[in-house]
Amino acid sequence: MSTFTKNQRNLVSVLISAALISLSVVAAPAQAAATGPLCGPSTNAVVSCGGTTSDGAKYAMQVPDNFNGTVFLYSHGYTYAIDIPGKYTMASVLNNPVPGPIGPLAPTTVDMVAINSLLASGYAVVGSTFPVLGWNVKEAVATNVELIGIFKKKFTDTKKVIAWGESLGAFITQALAEKYPKLIDGAGLMCPALGSVAAELTTAGDFLWGLKTMFAPTITGRNYAAGDAGKMQVYTDLGILESLGAALKTSIGTELVTNAPSWPAGAPGAVALGSVPVRSVILYLGLMSGIPTRSAHLDGISGPGAAGSTSAFGFATMGSPALAVLQNGFDAAGLAVLATYDLEKQSGGAFFDNTKTDYAKRTTVEKSVFNAPLSGATAIAGIEKYLANPAVTRWAATPAAAAKFATQIKHTGKLSHPTVVLAATEDPITPEGNTQWLINRQKTAAAKAKLLVIWNKPADQYTTFTAAGQPDTSGPKANGTGHCNFTADQYLAVANILSDAVESNGKLDTGVVRENALANATGLSITPRTGRMQKYYQK
Amino acid sequence: MMRLNRSKNALTLTALAATVAMVATVVPAQASTDKVGVTSNLIKLGISQPTDGPASAGYNKVAPAMKAYFDYINANGGINGRKIQLTIENDGYLVQNAVNKSIKLVDDGIFAFVGSLGTANNLNVASALDLKNTKIPSLFVNTGFSGFAVKKDHPSMFALFPSYYMETKIIGEYIKKNYPNKKVGIIYQADDFGDDGLAGLKQAGITLVKEVPYASLSQADPRSAPAWITQLSSAGVEVAIMFGVTSATGAALGAAARAQYKPQWILGSVGSDVTTLNALGISNPILNGAITGSFLPATTDLTDSYIKLFREVNTKYNPGVAFDSNVLAGMNTAFVTAAAIKAAGPNLTRSGLIRTIETKGKSFLSASLTPPTYSTTSHAGYAGFWLGTFNSSGVLVPETGKYKVYTTDSAKGKVVVSTYKRPEVSGKGLFK
Known part of the structure; x- marks a missing residue:
């Protein structure tokens, strides 16, 4: 087996969907009162400005000399509300406002093409750090409201505001659009x-609970302690996940060779399920959680050897779905640890609750579809019996914390503006069910006409294999997989369609503009499809 | 308005004009999806099934046989002035590939799926393509899973084969009558397919002294089949039911022969195609005496008007392919499809076709020895089997020398001998 080392090493960074950028902005003092915007001289026909909103969020603005009156307000995605020694500091985010999407490899590699293309075409861009990190919808919406005012005051020829964002930033954008519809003219929701x-967190939490229950009882997973003790629990959990990912990868690799179960040492599930392959258990955990069965490097079709050979068929059937869940699921599990810690702090205790979750009922269709890689009905029944065993501890919420958690901002799904969604069908962090939820909320023809969903779909086959016949996970993520894994051209397709719409009385084009935008960005499709809803909605 | 473009992608006026022209051409006023895939002279159908790879044995003959029958119809003028175009996509029997290929078929503008193969694949396609709400017809799926007959779950899907549940209910009654004091055991695929079969046996009141479930595809492991046989023989099983796909059936029969284990074999119809078993190394002497069932006439029955017609069509439009039960099943599926299209009339729509099968499907003629059972509440297809015994030449001989067809349902209904008198094929099997 080739390794997932790259993903595991980047486990904590892969979730940082908005990253760090060094703009030539004029430094603004870090203080609680609004400052700025302070602008530098025009450089390369662009004026860069910086400042601080009244809540302390730093912002960056870039305005071309030929500003056409439309500004793109960018909201970045989830950033951790905890430092991770040697890997991540909150300060690095809070000191570096991002005015637009900078690519899936940020902060390692910053792709300025989308931002520069907007500027070159006469559009302005603006974005902030937000005053706090973590799940910060309420605070971010307030910052954005203030920032729009600041921008319009500074650049009085502003006519249109397009809000767009990625991941949590898309959630913030939709929340802004619903609460303050008059402040913006269009919305772009990317990997929303x-x-x-x-x-959002049920998928990740279910998978993390499954990992703890089956393989790693020392995972804390929830109900983190206050203060430094809680931080240490988080760091420990991340370390366990990193080790566990490697161990499970080895187990599955061994099983695919020996055709015999190979449980990692100390796994509690092995006592009752020792005759069931680990690959089947991992796959079941993914299916019950709603984790995609195609991942960045595993397509569910390809296998080593000649197309149609027994080796290719065997890997595609028995190995690929489980390995894809492993690759996707550990991204989700990392999110579960970090976001749970963050939201427990906000909620005052444990909010995740699976005490009433019927995992067997959730997987009615999946059990039939993936019966073979799940090792048949007998093995499936064994897994479900284990998960439903009262002796297997479920996670119960603290009532007060659950109530507080429930007050987090929710969407109604109402659209008041032209809205373009860009979503990957195999996103492991914000699964396609998020987008399908929004689609389902549009009941009338008028409402539906306000929404354009652009699906980012993987090719049928993209898995490659090493000379030793192992899946090669060293290359870039396939289109349509991963979280916010978009090219500059794909971002620009969203911008193109939205900019046309806000300049066309809010009407989304259905002809040449849309066709051209999509033609310039490969891997996208507007063919209607039905995304799989998150398991959360199957309660 | 300023356009947002990377300079390398900047559109020229020429390109823009071409795009405008293209859009004007490819975006016709399509009022709904109800008539997608139908023109004045063509009906586009699609099927996803394995045409190569380790899981394709036998199954890869089904779609070409369907196409051959449609070619025969097309060569004689089509149906209501329309020819039938069948696009065959190779899914390699992989669930993900079945979805990808089915999406491709939809993107290519098919009117309906027809004969798509496999329980898991069809379930995955139904879910991923949301057939329940999109109402894209999926006609006469190539599986006996009884769930596809449940209209509320699959309103645009239609079963054709008798369900596995019906099949084993009939087998169960046969065992009670013919082997009342024998120890009965079963090897079955531990999924919807096998579970359906197991449930039917239990409904028939069969007591199984040994149940040997196996995970689908585990038959590829050479250690699997000998272990199944050991379990049956150790339990003293005298009547052994093999309810699996052909590759598993072949593995079990081969392992039993090597172990000198000779129970009375009763084979599920899915795994009993003789030419495929022969190709897997199971010789006719090994098969000799094994019992199996069929809802269609024997492939060797040249007195049957349908078999005679299908053999002629196969010779002309599917040259070089041996006429076996997979070819027969494919031809019959195409025949029923043609009947449904004809019955739906010249104004062919998806919703109209579904409604037609529900309201008129019971009267569709085909080679089956029991009629379809479609109604406005059920999408179940045929409901009966006859049983026979393989002789030393691999010919399936009916139990009483002629077809004694048993019929039942997928619930608690009794197994009775069918009184249905199937009409002979008429009009040369063309739907003028």
Whole structure:
């Protein structure tokens, strides 16, 4: 087996969907009162400005000399509310406002093409750090409201505001659009989290609970302690996940060779399920949680050897779905640890609750579809019996914390503006069910006409294999997989369609503009499809 | 308005004009999806099934046989002036690929799926393509899973084969009558397919002294089948039911022969195609005496008007392919499809076709020895089997020398001998 080392090493950074950028802005003092904007001289026909909103968020503005009156307000995605020694500091985010999407490899590699293309075409861009990190919808919406005012005051020829954002930033954008519809003219929701934070975190939490229950009882996973003790629990959990990911990868690799179960040492699930392959258990955990069965490097079709050979068929059937869940699921599990810690602090205690979750009922269709890689009905029944065993501890919420958690901002799904969604069908962090939720909320023809969903879909086959016949996970993520894994051209397709719409009385084009935008960005599709809803909604 | 473009992608006026022209051409006023895939002279159908790879044995003959029958119809003028175009996509029997290929078929503008193969694949496609709400017809799926007959779950899907549940209810009654004091055991695929079969046996009141479930595809492991046989023989099983796909059936029969284990074999119809078993190394002497069932006439029955017609069509439009039960199943599926299209009339729509099958499907003629059972509340297809015994030449001989067809349902209904008198094929099997 080739390794997932790259993903595991980047486990904590892969979730940082908005990253760090060094703009030539004039430094603004870090203080609680609004400052600025302070602008530098025009450089390369662009004026860069910086400042601080009244809540302390730093912002960056870039305005071209030929400003056409439309500004793109960018909201970045989820950033951790905790420092991770040697890997991540909150200060690095809070000191570096991002005015637009900078690519999936940020902060390692910053792709300025989308921002520069907007500027070159006469559009302005603006974005902030937000005053706090973590799940910060309420604070971010307030910052954005203030920032729009600051921008319009400074650049009085502003005519249109397009709000757009990625992941949590899309959630913030939709919340802004719903609460302050008069402040913006269009919305771009990219790799969106939508609906509610509970729907978002249930997928990740279920998978993390499954890992703890089956393989790693020392995972804390929830109900983190206050103060430094809680931070240490988080760091420990991340370390356990990193080790566990490697161990499970080895187990599955061994099983695919020996065709015999190979449980990692100390796994509690092995006592009752020792005759069931680990790959089947991992796959089941993914299916019950709603984790996609295609991942950045595993397509569910390809296998080593000649197309149609027994080796290719065997890997595609038995190995690929489980390995894809492993690759996707550990991204989700990392999110579960960090976001749970963050939201427990906000809520005052444990909010995740699976005491009433019927995992067997959730997987009615999946059990049939993936019966073979799940090792048949007998193995499936064994897994479900284990998960439903009263002796297997479920996670119960603290009532007060659950109530506080429930007050987090939720969406209604109402659209008042032209709205363009860009969503990957195999996103492991914000699954396609988020987008489907928004689609389902549009009941009338008028409402539906306000929404354009652009699906970012993977090719049928993209898995490659090493000379040793192992899946090669060293290359870039396939289009349509990963979280916020978009090219500059794909971002620009969203911008193009939205800019046309706000300049066309809010009407989304259905002809040449849309066709051209999509033609310039490969891997996208507007063919209607039905995304799989998150398991949260199957309660 | 200023356009947002990377300079390398900047559109020229020429390109823009071309795009405008293209859009004007490819975006016709399509009022709804109800008539997608139908023109004045063409009906586009699609099927996803394995045409190569380790899981394709036998199954890869089904779609070409369907196409051959449609070619025969097309060569004689089509149906209501329309020819039938069948696009065959190779899914390699992989659930993800079945979805990808089915999406491709939809993107290519098919009117309906027809004969798509496999329980898991069809379930995955139904879910991923949301057939329940999109109402894209999926006609006469190539599986006996009884769930596809449940209209509330699959309103645009239609079963054709008798369900596995019906099949084993009939087998169960046969065992009670013919082997009342024998120890009965079963090897079955531990999924919807096998579970359906197991449930039917239990409904028939069969007591199984040994149940040997196996995970789908585990038959590829050479250690699997000998272990199944050991379990049956150790339990003293005298009547052994093999309810799996052909590759598993072949593995079990081969392992039993090597172990000198000779129970009375009763094979599920899915895994009993003789030419495929022969290709897997199961010789006719090994098969000799094994019992199996069929809802269609024997492939060797040249006195049957349908078999005679299908063999002629196969010779002309599917040259070089041996006429076996997979070819027969494919031809029959195409035949029923043609009947449904004809019955739906010249104004062919998806919703109209579904409604037609529900309201008129019971009267569709085909080679089956029991009629379809479609109604406005059920999408169940045929409901009966006859049983026979393989002789030393691999010919399936009916139990009483002629077809004694048993019929039942997928619930608690009794197994009775069918009184249905199937009409002979008429009009040369063309739907003029």
